[in-house]
Amino acid sequence: MLVPDRFRTSPVREREPYSEAPRTRPMGAGRVPTGRTRDGTEFPFEISLSPIETEGGLLATSIVRDITERRRAEDPIQASLREKEVPLKEVHHRVRNSVRVTSSLLKHPSAGIQDAHARDLFGESQNRIRSMALVHEMLYQSSDLSRIELTDSAPSLASLLWRSCGVDPRRLPQPFRPRGFGANRR
Numbered sequence: 001m002l003v004p005d006r007f008r009t010s011p012v013r014e015r016e017p018y019s020e021a022p023r024t025r026p027m028g029a030g031r032v033p034t035g036r037t038r039d040g041t042e043f044p045f046e047i048s049l050s051p052i053e054t055e056g057g058l059l060a061t062s063i064v065r066d067i068t069e070r071r072r073a074e075d076p077i078q079a080s081l082r083e084k085e086v087p088l089k090e091v092h093h094r095v096r097n098s099v100r101v102t103s104s105l106l107k108h109p110s111a112g113i114q115d116a117h118a119r120d121l122f123g124e125s126q127n128r129i130r131s132m133a134l135v136h137e138m139l140y141q142s143s144d145l146s147r148i149e150l151t152d153s154a155p156s157l158a159s160l161l162w163r164s165c166g167v168d169p170r171r172l173p174q175p176f177r178p179r180g181f182g183a184n185r186r
Contacts, residue, residue, distance in 0.1 A: 002064065004036045022051035022058060032071070035064065043068050092140045099133040131157060 035045040048063045106126045113119045134157050142148045150157075 002035045004034055004042055022049075022060060032067070035066070044071050092136075095136055096133070099129055099136065103129045103133070 032044045033047060034042050036042055044067050046065045046067055050061050050063075052059045052061055103126055106122050106129065109122065113122065134153060138148055138150070138153050
């Protein structure tokens with residue numbers, strides 16, 4: 001009764017795996033099932049299944065929730081997020097270009113500087129810019145800003161930061177040395 005005619009075969013296919021391995025779980029994960037009221041009106045719903053052991057055997061309870069209001073509330077939020085993606089990509093593009101230009105501007109004059117201290121200052125500035133560019137890229141590529149994968153980027157970032165602070169990576173203990181500075185390098 002609850003299932004619209006065009007979906008009548010789906011619940012049967014969904015029940016079979018549940019019967020083989022019953023456990024509490026949502027049904028139809030990743031999609032929104034459609035239900036039908038007595039008057040034939042369709043609505044989106046969630047359904048949770050839970051197995052119950054009885055003297056007569058294993059039964060399953062299901063809780064069906066009409067999520068029409070939740071969907072109405074989520075739709076404008078999703079549309080707003082999609083609208084914000086384009087400007088965010090434009091900001092990323094502009095930041096990346098600005099960092100490249102700044103790094104390039106620092107690189108060219110430093111080649112002609114005779115004073116070693118001044119040349120080192122330009123190099124430190126370049127390393128800081130590169131560090132910021134690397135962090136910016138990691139943030140941009142991360143799908144979840146609360147968890148950023150540093151495994152591949154951390155050694156490069158550490159190396160840039162150490163150089164910008166004037167630390168010789170060869171003087172660091174072995175576990176803290178960036179790639180390319182092995183124990184046998186002095």
